[in-house]
Amino acid sequence: MSLTTSTHDTVLEAKGVSKVFMTSTHEVKALDSVSLTVMRGECLAIVGESGSGKTTFANMLLGIYPPSAGELLLDGAPLPTRRTLPLRRAIQLVQQNPLSSLNPRRTVGASLRLALDVHDIGDRPGRAGRVGALLEEVGLPSEFAQRYPSALSGGQRQRVAIARALACGPEILVLDEPTSALDVLVQARVLKLLDELRRQRTLTYVFITHDLGVVRNIADRVAVFERGKLVEQAETEEIFERPQNAYTRSLIGAIPVITDEELDLRRKVMEENGVG
Amino acid sequence: MSPLVRLLLKRLSISVIVLIGVSMLIFTIARVIPGDPARIALGPNATTEQVEQLRDKLHLNEPIYVQYGYFVRDFARGDLGVSLYTNRPVMTDIAQFLPATLELVIVAGIFMIGLGIPLGIASARYRGKTADNIIRVISLLGVSAPSFVWAVILMLLFAFFLPLFPIAGQISDTLTVPPRITGFLLVDSLITGHFAAFFSALHHIILPAFALALSGIGQAARLTRSNMVETYDKPYIEMARSYGFPARRIANRYAFRPSLIPSLTIIGLDFAAMLGNAFLVEAVYGWPGLSRYGVQVILRKDLNAIVGTVLVISATFLIVNIIVDLLIAYINPRIRLAERSGS
């Protein structure tokens, strides 16, 4: 199922991107000259220890703040921090926390509608119908448009967040730990949905997560961050079967698993890594 | 430079800007209040030439920005001008009346914090119980009337019908007033060891200070309660409970300090608002304070005195707020240790 990169062109590129945060006490180098490419239509997973700069990278992709050094390119053209509407439309985000990412005082419908209104998608009367269609697309009944986020479960909220990101018809979807707050059953449903959507709409995903099990099953390629640096980047198979970097190996070696086959795989990696 | 010092400097510079804004605003306002200050000052029988002379002397015939220039020049020399109403330097008047008001407001502030916060803590600790309900109703009643209504009600109850407290003034008439050192009667009488005067002053200040403080007490209790209740729902309180710390300790140590942070800002504002409200109470209790002077000078369009009084009150307000901010910063490590700023 994984798509080979050769048939796809580069859609997004980071060239030596760094980010330094200045706090009153010290400087935090959150990202240290990271260069990576994202191919059109692929799912690139970003994994790494906590605090390694994954969210920072995502935020810069979305223009929330500018890189301290380096540059970002979209389709080969520089990606400014101040986004025009079409650029905004092109890259969308699904946030980590599904509760806070939805306005508690606005109905689900209103939140979805916003994207349509801002980007002037469809004609005004048609938009209500589109909202319903979007909800159905993420597997929710269209009546949910009338509901407030507080009346939804975590998984349902996350689906609404996905629907909203999809509403403007983006090319690239940045997903920052979209399932970490969900239990495995719900997580499986959301992942399935994401996978299907990607196929249907030929989307490009930048998928940030801690869960290597998830990575294994959804990503085409994996980028591993450690302390602000990109330490390894390879196709998913490669990462799991033949991890090159020591940190990557230790990650894979420590994944808690539930089946014997998985145990075998893990053991293999651990042995290569020299961990007992 | 420690973050606290940095914060202090930042707040101070902002306050200076605000104070400049206040001075411009009040300067303009004082000059658009109808009524010719010169005419009012000279009395109804003054001739037009006399009025014109005084207007010239006060630069009233010049454009307002020029007048402001004169004001700034004099202010830089520590001169606020002469009050047309008392014929004394405004500084002298303020020095005379500010301490009485501050004394009243500070005692009221002590009531507010000393009673309001413990009541709020108790209320939160026993939330849902009878004690909580009683405290809630009391504090709600406290905030349900302005200080002057409380002043009148308290006076009626505790000075007229039940003569426990004197009804007016700062000190009993029969006592000699201690020499003026700080201007704060309570302090001066203590310094000079004049205990009769001290107790008399204390006796006199209780009722007005309490009237002034009542809504503040209610407000402080309510705020403390609601913030504490919110804090009680925080996981770290549950965690403290899971370690079996006694309820008292949890209330006073674990829950109180975090809940104080949001309360403090409002309590600070309230405290400062008392400065403005004091005049109503001062009027009822014949308290020789600044707020009353302020109202008098406004009615008489005593330009210099208006500007001076307002500046002093604003400055006090700002100082109180700076103190509160520093306190918050001190309690809240987040502000003390790192002010987050994006690059």
Add this chain to the structure above:
Amino acid sequence: MSDALLDIRDLRLAFKGYSGLTEVLHGISLKVGAGEKVALVGESGSGKSVTARIILGLLQELRSAKVSGSVFFDGQDLEKQPLKVRQGLRGTSMSMIFQDPTSSLNPVYPIDVQFIEVLRRGSTGIAEADARLRAVSLLTDVSIPEPERVLASYPFQLSGGMNQRVMIAMALANEPSLLIADEPGTALDVTVQAQTLHLMRDLVERRGTSVLFISHNLGVVREFADRVYVIYKGRLVEHGETYELFHNPRHPYTKALMAAVPRITGGGIPEIDEAMDGFHDAMIDHEAGVSR
């Protein structure tokens, strides 16, 4: 019976709200033997954390919570004990690692203040310096690189993972006989998580501590627990030895749960049918008849 350190019988819980009572637990009975590591797994919101909080007696004080059933600890019915006794157990004989690391530490006190206070619960009158030394060694145990710096920090200055490790160290500090660990690894990387599991296992072996381990990370459960209870919407649906349960899940919910875990060997995202057939089936106990 008496060998179970913790014995929960027919625990029920309901919350009073504006819309009336909402039942959350519908009669949970579970046991944790001395020195045993028992896991409680299940969907989010199924009642795992509330069960833990009831054991510590934290929920009972909530006016909106209606609790019934009994909790035996060391043969004593806790519900019948005076508050003082219950409070005395907390932090000494039982302690808990809370689910949300950052918000479970007091934001206005540095770690050392909080840590020392916890240590004093265990050994009253311990000198400040000794307590500090002990805290340092405990933090080192949970792989914290600069324990001194961490002690001097406020929670907001530490990462979620660090805070979680601090909490784990605190919970282990007084070597309780019952440790309740509510999702102790959520904020940790897999490597650090493995380290903390190792630490808990060590405590169990050394001190005979019992652990009630709550998680929805089935991989971790499988590696750590001796026995597993599966909970679904306030009811236990399956129970058994870890190996048994993972190799032969029998309840439809357990099966679905197992199937939903993405495997690192690949195979795509598992298919989950939307209909939750049989999730409400009666409980399946792999040990029925086996007396413990």
Add this chain to the structure above:
Amino acid sequence: MRRTLYILLSNPLSAIGLFLVTTVVFAAVFADFIAPFPSHRGAVVDFSNFNQPPHWPNIFGTDLVGRDVFSRILYAYRISLMLGVVVLAIAVPIGVTVGLAAGYLGGWAEFVLMRLTDVFLSIPPLVLAMSVMGLLEPTLTNGMLAVTTMWWPWYARLVYNVTRSEAQEGYVLAAEIIGASRLHIMFREILPNCVPSIVTKMTLDLGFVILIASSLSFLGLGVQAPTPDLGSMVAEGGNYLPDSWWLTVFPSLAILIAVFGFNLLGDALRQVLGSDQ
């Protein structure tokens, strides 16, 4: 709505609050029918029955020119409520807009707007109100305007604080990423989340506006005789303490009851709307 009502009525304190507020509003609206002496709202003098303690039919006594205090209190409620409503209707939108803009836009807008707010907040309210009156004729309308001038900064500050914390929420970021305009984010996304705090403060404030307005009328600004006004009644009656206590005590209690009612209601609303500042 029915749920709200149900919740209000199920708690005795909020039920009392609702009852008091309803009573006060009812009294104000139907004063013409309830007041035993409707004409006493105006310039009636009756020197055969002046300065009398409570007696039938003047249950709250009579004032210094012989008017029924009870009737006047009923009519005073009318003025007070109107004043409160009008002042808030002007002050709140101004304050809210300033607060939203400062809190959300940050930077220079924040600096300028909040310093401006600080300037207004740090001038004693009465001075501020008087200065406005200084530019205008002393009438009821202008009195309202004056009170409004001193009132908006409080809302600016409140909304500013709420906005600042709301702006950190994910939904704001989400709207930004979608590309929503700043106006949309301020007024459609953030504002609804400030509403509970605002509504609560408004109920609490309604009482205080009444009080401040009366302090103004003491200074000759605002409501003019013979229109009854609670604050002036208290202030003027205060001169005749303790002998003619009814002149102050009843209007004081009237203020207390009305404001207490609004506060109870505000508290209850705060719970229902789920906003504890």
Add this chain to the structure above:
Amino acid sequence: ETVLRLDEVAVGELDPAKASDYADSILMFNVYDTLVLPAQGAPGLVPHLAESWSADGNNHTFKLRKDVKFQSGNPLTADDVVFSLERMQALGAGLSYLFANVEKAEVVDDNTVTFVLKEPYAPFVASMLRLPIVDKKLVMENLGDGEGEMKDWGQAFLSANGAGTGAYKVTAHNPQQETVMAKNADYFLGVPGVAPDTVRVRYGLEPATVRTLIAQGEHDISSQWLPPEVLKALAQDGAQLLTESGTGGFYVKMNTTKAPFDDPECRLAVANAFDYGAAIKMIAVTDDVSQGSPATGAIPVGMLGSNPPSDALAKDMDAAKRHWDSCRYAPGDHTIEISWIAEVPLEERFALLMQANFAELGVKSEIKKLPWALFAEQVSKPENTPHISQLFVNAVTGDPDTLLYGMYDSKAAGTWQSPEYLNDTEVDELLEKGRTNSDPAARAEAYHELNKRLMAIAPTIYGYDRQSVFAASDRVKVPALSDPSKAFGLDGMGFSFRLMEMQDKN
């Protein structure tokens, strides 16, 4: 030692050249002396600092006593008198307008001084009651900053210190809080032992406070501004009531330049509609004591030119209606603006009374409360002056000229006293006659005529003749305010502390 405590509503102005109101007068009469004093219990003036005086055309010469020393120890000389007048004229504040007609004062010798008037002015000697003599030497030593030779004329110094010959010395003065005075042992007339040793005048006490303090024996004499109800309550509690008979009245002034009051018939109509009886009832304190007595015309009873008490004015609705019928405006044409001074709550009640009375004529009115300063400003232009202003006016020297000239002379319009803007040649002529004719009988005649004319054209509703009522504790006896035979015909003079007697009860 005995302490007398009293209070005044206003701020105490200590500078004698700026003294204008009652509180200032009390300070002035005790700290300073004047050349003459009003006779007690009778009209006329008696010598004081001046032993004798004589008039020669426009020149008035006063012979000073030789034994008078200022509180500073400096002897009083003619130089001081001249200085006091010049200072008064230079500052132009307070009651200096009384001396606008004085060309100059000249030192004849150390003890003789001559005032040269520009025009004949019959009640000139009475106006000496308002020329307190200040200590020139002391003032010159304490000149403050200012331009010109006289710098600030000692204003800064005199606003905080006394420089007089008076029976009491200022020991502390805070214009808004209190003034404390002590006996001057070296007073040239001597101060009796029973007079209070110390006097404390407090400012701005609330009526309720004064009421309670007196009842509790912590206060001695109230101001005259206590509302009648409070006085009544105090009297019932056993306080004594002191009175000072009026040299003035309560005047309801109509703006004669504004319709409908530019028509005398309309003015007469409302003057007749005014319920004089209710007004008297309103100000009654006890059966015997009242804050006023029925007015008989423009001049208070007992003053030169007044009508007898039997001519008391009364409400007459028929007459009122008749007058309005002959007025060129219909009752509904205008809304009458009735102002009242915010500092005088009693006036609100009169405003209400008028509103009710006028309504009987079908006249609509609206009430407007004005703080004093705003009022004083507004009345300087006829178009800003309300239809109706309420004022208490008195003769500052006891002579009708000082009462009426300022109110009704067309040249005096535009001050707080004259919101009528009356412009009537006959009135002007009579006023001129009254002030220039030196023959008392002719003056009396002129004022009678004036009184009649003022009744006929009714620029004012003459509410009542004012009488000041003070509540006092029984610690103090004030013959000048309780015994008519000891009373002075001048406001504030009754508060000569040296004539008071403290009953020491401890």
